[in-house]
Structure formats: C-alpha cells, structure tokens
Amino acid sequence: MALKSFVEVKLDSHFSIHNLPYGIFKHGGVDTTTPRPGVAIGDYVLDLSAIQSAGLFDGPLLCNSDCFHQSNLNNFLELGRPAWKEARATLQKLLSSDEPALQNNASLKQMALLPMDEVEMLLPIAIGDYTDFFSSKHHARNCGLIFRGPENPVNPNWFHLPIAYHGRASSIVISGTDIIRPRGQGHPSGNSPPYFGPSRKLDFELEMAAVVGPGNELGKPIDVNEAADHIFGVVLMNDWSARDIQAWEYVPLGPFLGKSFGTTISPWIVTLDALEPFACDAPTQIPPPLPYLAEKISKNYDISLEVRIKPAGEENSFTVTRSNFNHLYWTLTQQLAHHTINGCNLRPGDLLGTGTISGPEAESYGCLLELTWNGTKELSVGKTSRKFLEDGDEVIISGICKGNEYNVGFGTCSGKILPSLP
Ligand SMILES: O=C(O)/C=C/C(=O)CC(=O)CC(=O)O
Numbered sequence: 531m532a533l534k535s536f537v538e539v540k541l542d543s544h545f546s547i548h549n550l551p552y553g554i555f556k557h558g559g560v561d562t563t564t565p566r567p568g569v570a571i572g573d574y575v576l577d578l579s580a581i582q583s584a585g586l587f588d589g590p591l592l593c594n595s596d597c598f599h600q601s602n603l604n605n606f607l608e609l610g611r612p613a614w615k616e617a618r619a620t621l622q623k624l625l626s627s628d629e630p631a632l633q634n635n636a637s638l639k640q641m642a643l644l645p646m647d648e649v650e651m652l653l654p655i656a657i658g659d660y661t662d663f664f665s666s667k668h669h670a671r672n673c674g675l676i677f678r679g680p681e682n683p684v685n686p687n688w689f690h691l692p693i694a695y696h697g698r699a700s701s702i703v704i705s706g707t708d709i710i711r712p713r714g715q716g717h718p719s720g721n722s723p724p725y726f727g728p729s730r731k732l733d734f735e736l737e738m739a740a741v742v743g744p745g746n747e748l749g750k751p752i753d754v755n756e757a758a759d760h761i762f763g764v765v766l767m768n769d770w771s772a773r774d775i776q777a778w779e780y781v782p783l784g785p786f787l788g789k790s791f792g793t794t795i796s797p798w799i800v801t802l803d804a805l806e807p808f809a810c811d812a813p814t815q816i817p818p819p820l821p822y823l824a825e826k827i828s829k830n831y832d833i834s835l836e837v838r839i840k841p842a843g844e845e846n847s848f849t850v851t852r853s854n855f856n857h858l859y860w861t862l863t864q865q866l867a868h869h870t871i872n873g874c875n876l877r878p879g880d881l882l883g884t885g886t887i888s889g890p891e892a893e894s895y896g897c898l899l900e901l902t903w904n905g906t907k908e909l910s911v912g913k914t915s916r917k918f919l920e921d922g923d924e925v926i927i928s929g930i931c932k933g934n935e936y937n938v939g940f941g942t943c944s945g946k947i948l949p950s951l952p
C-alpha cells in the first residue's frame with residue numbers, strides 16, 4: 531500500500547490511514563474540556579477543531595466552515611458527500627508520511643494528536659430519530675419460528691419491503707455505558723397471568739446502523755439510486771432486547787418497552803468512502819423488488835462481526851457468535867429509500883439500524899434468542915454457560931474489514947448489565 535502515515539499504525543490496528551473514522555471526544559480530565567470532533571489514527575485521536583483552527587482544512591468547501599468547532603458531527607453531516615470527500619483527502623494528506631505540515635509542526639502535533647487512552651468518547655451525533663430494520667432473512671426466519679411457529683415463519687410482506695419499527699432515540703448510549711436490567715410485564719406461560727419484575731430473558735442484538743447525512747424535505751422521497759449520498763457512515767449497534775417483555779407486548783403494534791430501555795452504539799463512525807474497497811454484491815432478491823426499491827447497483831460490505839461475552843469476575847471474554855454484514859438481504863440504500871417513500875423526512879444524524887445480522891449457520895446467529903433457541907439450550911461461555919444475559923455480563927461487539935496489510939475497523943461496542951432496580 532502506497533499510502534502510509536507518519537503516525538505509527540500497528541498491523542492489527544483498526545484505525546489505518548485508509549479508515550479515518552469520525553467521533554466526538556473529551557480530553558484532559560472530567561468535564562474540563564469541550565467535546566469536539568476527532569478522527570482515529572492508530573492509537574491516537576486527531577483533534578479536528580485544532581486542525582480547523584490552524585487553517586489546515588483549506589479546501590473550497592471547508593475553508594470557511596466551523597463544522598469541527600461543534601460538540602457533535604451533525605453540521606458536518608449536513609454538508610454532504612463533496613465536503614466529506616474534501617475532508618478525507620485533506621486528512622489523508624496531512625497524516626501521510628511524506629507531508630510535513632503536521633508532521634514537522636511540533637507544537638501543533640502535541641496539541642492535536644492525542645493518545646487514545648487519554649480521551650473519553652461521547653455520542654458522535656445528536657440523534658433526532660432512530661429506526662430499526664429487520665433485514666436479515668435468517669434472523670427473520672428464526673424469530674418467526676420461535677415466536678410464531680413453523681407454519682409461515684417469514685411473513686410474505688418481508689420479501690417485498692424492508693420491515694422496520696420506530697425505535698427510541700433518547701435511550702441510545704455510547705459504548706461503555708452500563709445497562710440496567712429493565713423491569714416490565716413478562717409473558718405469561720399457559721393460562722397464568724403475566725408477571726411483573728426484572729426481565730428474565732435479557733438479550734443482545736448484533737447490529738450495525740447507518741448515520742444519515744443530508745436529509746430530505748417533508749413530502750419529497752429520496753431515490754434509491756441517490757440514497758448513498760444521504761448516508762455518511764456506519765457504526766456498530768447493540769439493540770438490547772428483553773424477550774419476555776417483547777413477546778407479551780408486541781402484538782399488534784410491534785416492539786415498545788422490550789427494546790426502548792437502551793441501545794448502544796460504537797463511538798467511531800466509519801465512512802462509506804472508507805468502506806468502498808470492501809463493497810460486495812448484495813444477494814439477488816427474489817421476487818424482484820418494486821421499481822422504487824430496484825437499484826442499479828445493489829451493494830453490501832464485507833465486514834466481519836463478532837460478539838464476545840465477559841461474565842462478571844472473569845478476566846477473559848468469550849466469543850459467542852461470528853457473522854458478517856454481507857448477510858443482509860435489504861441494503862442500506864433500500865432501507866433509506868423505503869423510509870422516505872411515503873414522504874417522511876430524514877434529518878442529519880438520524881440513525882437507521884440494520885436489524886440483527888444473523889448468518890445461515892447456527893454459529894452465526896446474532897442474538898441469544900436464536901443461539902439458545904429461546905432458552906431451550908445452553909450456550910457455552912468459557913467455563914460457564916448462558917441461556918440469556920446475567921447481571922454483570924459485559925457484551926462486546928467488534929467489526930473489521932481486512933485489507934491488504936491494513937484494516938478498516940470499527941473498534942468495539944460494549945455494555946455491561948447491572949441488576950434491575952429493587
Ligand atoms: O420477529 C419478531 O417478532 C421480532 C424480531 C426482533 O426482535 C428483531 C428486531 O428488533 C429487528 C431486528 O433486529 O432485526
């Protein structure tokens with residue numbers, strides 16, 4: 531690879547100069563500094579507000595912008611792909627080993643290039659609205675078998691449109707935030723009444739989510755072939771789910787309190803531009819979708835995904851499933867176009883979850899509901915085993931694209947379960 535950074539990037543680092551994902555960080559002691567945008571490079575974070583103050587974003591679209599003097603990325607997202615491409619070109623040049631502007635400016639380098647272990651990552655965007663899709667055929671089929679029986683595991687509508695529910699934006703939290711076990715009404719068994727108490731079937735869901743860039747005006751849908759220009763990038767996501775609460779409440783309006791108690795995202799937004807070398811064909815769709823969902827190029831990405839569980843008191847975490855983004859049936863662009871086809875407006879910073887990313891094999895299922903078949907079997911986790919999550923369990927999702935001697939990775943998305951309120 532010709533492109534090399536003057537910042538040391540170890541071979542197994544997620545954050546090569548080909549990646550440059552965006553996040554929001556704080557540095558220098560609790561609450562003493564303003565949150566600001568940065569990109570990850572090796573074990574460092576490059577402070578974009580310092581780079582903007584130094585006048586180094588000198589391209590035509592960004593030279594007069596204050597988009598990096600903000601405590602979230604929404605203003606930058608709203609600028610759209612030409613500005614994103616300009617920022618990426620500027621940053622790849624500034625960080626490259628044959629460019630002196632930053633490399634040879636000791637004071638700027640000291641101010642702008644911060645060790646990653648000294649910063650605290652925050653939510654990178656102000657999320658106005660959050661929608662969660664249901665785009666893995668394997669997940670849809672397994673959930674259908676478990677919740678609705680073998681007659682018609684996948685409802686016929688599933689093959690014609692990307693199914694989704696409106697999620698809850700207020701409870702989206704950054705990786706590392708603890709999750710309190712929710713309480714609620716549990717599914718009655720047989721003729722017994724429902725119970726109330728801490729969820730007995732707390733689960734994770736392995737997902738990714740698209741971050742919306744420029745939105746659309748109310749009443750004006752986005753064409754599926756232009757939808758990619760409205761997607762800034764992608765994060766890892768855990769759509770924590772209380773299966774007992776969910777199973778009892780979801781007919782007929784869909785998930786509500788079984789999922790709205792917390793949703794975790796990873797701090798670094800990996801751009802679609804960085805993912806482009808890992809693009810692959812999406813699966814052939816049969817029946818062919820209606821014209822408004824038929825795209826000229828139907829793209830997925832080859833992103834290896836893994837979930838590990840670290841039980842309380844354990845030194846190590848243990849892999850419980852391995853999947854890949856390329857198992858999704860409906861593409862990100864189809865999801866976005868479908869979301870707006872009725873005229874619904876999306877806004878910068880909106881989050882579109884892909885749905886649980888299950889693969890075809892039992893070792894690639896994306897949640898415990900599937901891995902333990904609703905608690906009918908145990909899943910081994912190191913020396914112990916699980917049907918559902920226990921208090922103290924930490925769930926760690928990671929995702930990576932492996933290139934030729936470099937990675938474009940997502941880092942991790944983690945959260946630990948705390949006991950419910952008394
Ligand atoms: O099939 C069902 O009744 C429920 C499915 C889910 O819980 C999945 C959901 O949140 C969407 C997804 O993650 O794919």
Ligand SMILES: [Ca+2]
Nearest residue numbers: 662735769886
């Ligand atoms: Ca979900």
Ligand SMILES: [Mg+2]
Nearest residue numbers: 769789792793
């Ligand atoms: Mg959730």
